[in-house]
Amino acid sequence: MVRHHRDEYKRKLADVEKRLDELLDCITPENKDLISEKMVALRKERDRLKAELGNTAEIEEKAVASTKLVGRLVELAKEFRELWGVATVGEKKEFLSLLIQSISIQPKRKSAVICLTHKYSEAKALMKADSDGIFLFDGRGEWI
Numbered sequence: 001m002v003r004h005h006r007d008e009y010k011r012k013l014a015d016v017e018k019r020l021d022e023l024l025d026c027i028t029p030e031n032k033d034l035i036s037e038k039m040v041a042l043r044k045e046r047d048r049l050k051a052e053l054g055n056t057a058e059i060e061e062k063a064v065a066s067t068k069l070v071g072r073l074v075e076l077a078k079e080f081r082e083l084w085g086v087a088t089v090g091e092k093k094e095f096l097s098l099l100i101q102s103i104s105i106q107p108k109r110k111s112a113v114i115c116l117t118h119k120y121s122e123a124k125a126l127m128k129a130d131s132d133g134i135f136l137f138d139g140r141g142e143w144i
Helices: 002-026 032-086 089-099 118-129 131-136
Strands: 100-106 111-116
Touching (some): 002 032, 089 100
Antiparallel strands (some): 100 111
């Protein structure tokens, strides 16, 4: 979809450039003012199209980054599932105790609140500083 819009913007931009060139070829002292107004409008349109073209490139980059992120998260989930399957009960408890500070269950509201420990925040900060930890960020560069 983004690629389609990018191609459309490129086509429109080429059309505007062509019209600008045609106007330059048609300029005479008699029609100079009229042609000048049309050229100003076409230049504004050209600038708008170039900006939109830049936006589509940015959107496409984010889409690619998001796709890579999803793929990496799926891989991590599979790896975690395998490790969780072979971990002992003690290892599972230790792992969860590193991440969870408390769990508050509210039966009347049928909800629960899980508070993460400061160790989770420390791990989060370490991952931000480590370039290999980028897979834990979403397409906007925010922590998941």
